[in-house]
Amino acid sequence: MGDLHVKETGSASYKDLFAEISQEADILVLTGDLTDLGKPKEAELLADDLRSCSIPVVAVLGNHDYECGHVDEVKDIVKGAGVQILEGQAVEINGVGFAGVKGFAGGFGRYMLGSFGEPAIKAMVAESVEETMRLENALRQVRSERAMVVLHYAPIVETVAGEPPEIFPFLGSSRLAETIDRFPVTAVVHGHAHRGTYEGRTPGGAPVYNVASHIEKPTGKPYALLDL
């Protein structure tokens, strides 16, 4: 599940949902935008809700978790609640390797933003390439036969379809899919595109799921259930 966007007002609690997921699944994977504005107070509310989660939790951060400039504090609070945050590392749980990175924008296919012109554009492309290299390093660490890639940004255009086409390039980058396809990956999950599409595939055939909580899923719930 992704894009919880926990707010300081505490308007929505995830306690019951986390308890339900703990009954349904073996591992909970959170695909970023854990908080709405990246405020430590929001992270504390999430950490509190996570007390009702009795299964292992792995997560990546999202762009919203960076908004207030307190990302290290947010990370520490969420880690304190037992969540394993992946930023270019892999972790093995119950025989499944989870390789995670936030990812970045940049666009898709032949329309990806290229490193040309102003330094600001080049910096943006460099960030996208760097996140991709972090994912590559994470995938190299996976030793298990089954591997799940955890992202915030989308690696393919199919799962952002439904969003305004004008913003597609800000929702993800095909560079992520190019890296994924060089490794045996069982499934990919991401969030960020709240109005996107649940399911797609990388050009190499790896199944991709947009699990943002807003997306309609086969479960009819805010979370997806994936069998690896």
Ligand SMILES: [Fe+2]
């Ligand atoms: Fe989001």
Ligand SMILES: [Fe+2]
């Ligand atoms: Fe996001």
